[in-house]
Amino acid sequence: MQDYIAVAAQRQRDAVRHHTDPAVARLLEDRLRARLEQYEAVDPRTVQDRLDALEREWDTDRTLELDAAAWGIVGVALGALHRRGWLILPMFAAAAMLAHALTGRHPVMPVLRRLGVRTSREIARERYALKALRGDFTRLDAPAVDRAAKAREVPW
Amino acid sequence: MVNLAASFAPTTLRVERHTDRYWNELNGLRIEARLVRMKDAQRVEIDERLAELDREWDIERALGANAGTIALASAALGYAVDRRFLLLTTLVFAFLANHALYGWCPPVPVMRRLGVRTMREIERERYALKALRGDFSAVPPAGWAAGHDRVRAVLAAVDA
Numbered sequence: 001m002q003d004y005i006a007v008a009a010q011r012q013r014d015a016v017r018h019h020t021d022p023a024v025a026r027l028l029e030d031r032l033r034a035r036l037e038q039y040e041a042v043d044p045r046t047v048q049d050r051l052d053a054l055e056r057e058w059d060t061d062r063t064l065e066l067d068a069a070a071w072g073i074v075g076v077a078l079g080a081l082h083r084r085g086w087l088i089l090p091m092f093a094a095a096a097m098l099a100h101a102l103t104g105r106h107p108v109m110p111v112l113r114r115l116g117v118r119t120s121r122e123i124a125r126e127r128y129a130l131k132a133l134r135g136d137f138t139r140l141d142a143p144a145v146d147r148a149a150k151a152r153e154v155p156w
Numbered sequence: 157m158v159n160l161a162a163s164f165a166p167t168t169l170r171v172e173r174h175t176d177r178y179w180n181e182l183n184g185l186r187i188e189a190r191l192v193r194m195k196d197a198q199r200v201e202i203d204e205r206l207a208e209l210d211r212e213w214d215i216e217r218a219l220g221a222n223a224g225t226i227a228l229a230s231a232a233l234g235y236a237v238d239r240r241f242l243l244l245t246t247l248v249f250a251f252l253a254n255h256a257l258y259g260w261c262p263p264v265p266v267m268r269r270l271g272v273r274t275m276r277e278i279e280r281e282r283y284a285l286k287a288l289r290g291d292f293s294a295v296p297p298a299g300w301a302a303g304h305d306r307v308r309a310v311l312a313a314v315d316a
Contacts, residue, residue, distance in 0.1 A: 072249035098224030
């Protein structure tokens with residue numbers, strides 16, 4: 001199970017997921033499975049509500065952007081008005097943001113992951129799994145000619 | 157807290173809502189054109205394209221690198237050279253907050269014109285390609301198998 005999660009993260013090159021504590025990754029995966037089983041046989045409208053909720057869910061990138069902006073603005077204000085040494089705070093926030101973009105590691109990320117914040121790829125994974133359960137992909141087993149046409153019709 | 161966060165624009169749609177329709181549609185058409193090209197493609201070609209998508213930088217990542225660089229440089233200059241550089245730092249962080257909440261900051265229109273895509277667009281292409289490759293054909297239709305077996309089949313398809 002653990003290996004399966006690690007391999008999936010690596011194969012998907014989801015750096016954040018890859019750097020997540022295995023115990024937390026497993027917890028998220030178990031919750032996902034439980035949710036999918038819960039939505040496996042419900043009516044399409046309930047599934048649609050869930051799909052819409054997933055579009056609204058705050059992912060790791062969005063949460064980190066707001067977090068970095070908050071630390072950065074507070075730090076600059078303190079640095080300008082109080083003591084210059086406070087400027088270490090915005091510098092650290094900016095450097096962490098840059099490191100996150102380049103490597104997928106961020107000092108705040110372990111906390112966010114424990115709180116259950118997911119990457120955009122994990123959220124998309126749940127969305128498309130739900131869509132597959134709903135049967136959005138079942139009509140694709142046609143001759144190759146209209147398979148492309150059908151694949152294009154996959155609703156967003 | 158969750159409800160407060162949900163009262164802002166949907167995470168996956170907020171950038172596209174602040175992009176001229178032309179560029180959104182262009183990205184959609186490019187995906188469709190590629191799918192039509194791929195419809196008779198060898199499996200290897202689809203595999204290669206999926207690997208490319210894994211490496212593609214989405215707009216959030218590009219913005220993070222951009223904002224991080226400018227804010228770090230301007231804060232360092234504000235510390236070492238002239239305090240007025242801190243105005244730039246403040247501006248970058250303020251726009252970053254605006255981007256997180258509403259989906260717009262100054263680099264967004266530029267990046268969209270350069271073809272930087274949102275994760276939603278990238279994932280749409282990915283799963284359409286996976287469907288074309290036949291990843292979902294092993295998923296039993298609703299009612300044809302036990303619930304947990306369908307879930308297992310679906311996750312195997314999604315991670316294939």
